[in-house]
Amino acid sequence: MEFCPTCGTLLRYELPHMDRLGRFFCLTCEYVCQIDSKVKIKRKQHLAKKALDPIFSEDDKKNWPTTEATCPKCGFGKAAFYQMQIRSADEPMTTFYECLDCGRQWRED
Template sequence: MSTSGPFSSTTAFCVKCGSILPLLQDFGSVKCYACAAIYDADSFSNIKFSYTIPFNTVSTLNNDNILNLDNPDGPVVERKCPKCGSDRMSYATLQLRSADEGQTVFYTCVSCKFKETENS
């Protein structure tokens, strides 16, 4: 980087103030929004970025794991099943609605595999 300062940086951070720098434009230089330090495009020629996006594995349901009563689908809570009357149900939660609304809880009966949902 062409400007010296209290910070040392090999990525897209300003060495004067430590702020993240904007993306390099077609103008040939980058100007820090916070302290107005200017860096020429050659300062960024050796920087390489690599991104890794991890994904969860998808489990598939089949008759073997649907009917397996010894292996619940998730954590088990004391909740009465409206279908068979069992007092053990497993649950999973997802945020299906807006971020400012509660999550949706999916319950599965450990005995009969009856499923119900609750918006919390």
């Protein structure tokens, strides 16, 4: 968006026609800005993925309490769990489970 330096109104764009170049013009005053050449902005930026550190280490996982929960993958009846508040304060906590047999992780909201 371009604004008129004289009155501050938003400038309109007029397409090039025949031998006339494209231009910006003001509807309020008589300001005209000719566009001499085509502006071409092309830039590619490759994003690098940042390595993520685990939230819990293997030592932390050893200290998780266990409960009777059935694994959806292997059907084993025990799992380690922890709870975390991931939504707003008036929502219940989310329970994260990890199967003690196959290591599958799942959650219950």
